Amino acid sequence: xxxxxxxxxxxxxxxxLLAACADTGAQESPSAAPSAPSAAPSxxxxxxxxxxxxxxxxxxxxxxxxxxxxxxxxxxxxxxSEAFRTAMEACxxxxxxxxxERADPxxxxxxxxxxxxxxxxxxxxxxxxxxxxxSSLAPEDPDDPAWQKAYAACGDELxxxxx
Numbered sequence: 001x002x003x004x005x006x007x008x009x010x011x012x013x014x015x016x017l018l019a020a021c022a023d024t025g026a027q028e029s030p031s032a033a034p035s036a037p038s039a040a041p042s043x044x045x046x047x048x049x050x051x052x053x054x055x056x057x058x059x060x061x062x063x064x065x066x067x068x069x070x071x072x073x074x075x076x077x078x079x080x081s082e083a084f085r086t087a088m089e090a091c092x093x094x095x096x097x098x099x100x101e102r103a104d105p106x107x108x109x110x111x112x113x114x115x116x117x118x119x120x121x122x123x124x125x126x127x128x129x130x131x132x133x134x135s136s137l138a139p140e141d142p143d144d145p146a147w148q149k150a151y152a153a154c155g156d157e158l159x160x161x162x163x
Contacts, residue, residue: 044096045065045067047094047096048065048071048096049064049065050094051065051091051094051095051096052064052065052071054087054090054091054094055087055088055091058083058086058087058090058091059083059086059087060077060083060084060087060088061076061077062077065096108128110157111128111157112127112128113157114128114154114155114157115127115128117150117153117154117157118150118151118154121146121149121150121153121154122146122149122150123146123147123150123151125150
């Protein structure tokens, strides 16, 4: 079950990143137009690498994902900074989990099904925000057997990458 920690971290990071940037109200600076890759890869691991590269290209020092597609930032990224918000806006389509802010009804239904499944399997997970993101998806202890069991049972609801 330990193999899912990287993916859990990726989902948590993506949910947190997207929730932090839902509506910043910031105006784009014409002198600092963000850059993004031209097309998002379809493979989740390639998409995670493209996301990391896009974030770096836009001024955020995000390391490459681990082999499971997860990110270990060590808490070093200030998600409230203007640089982060600008980079996230530029790279949103490449974020693990997709563009949750602009969730279509089907994606929102999947996020709700994931949250319900997690709760039904013993993990304390809130319902998604109306945009399909989770304001707080991170478990207090990602190694908690109850969380691991629930995620093993429910991760497919969000289309996790194959291990």
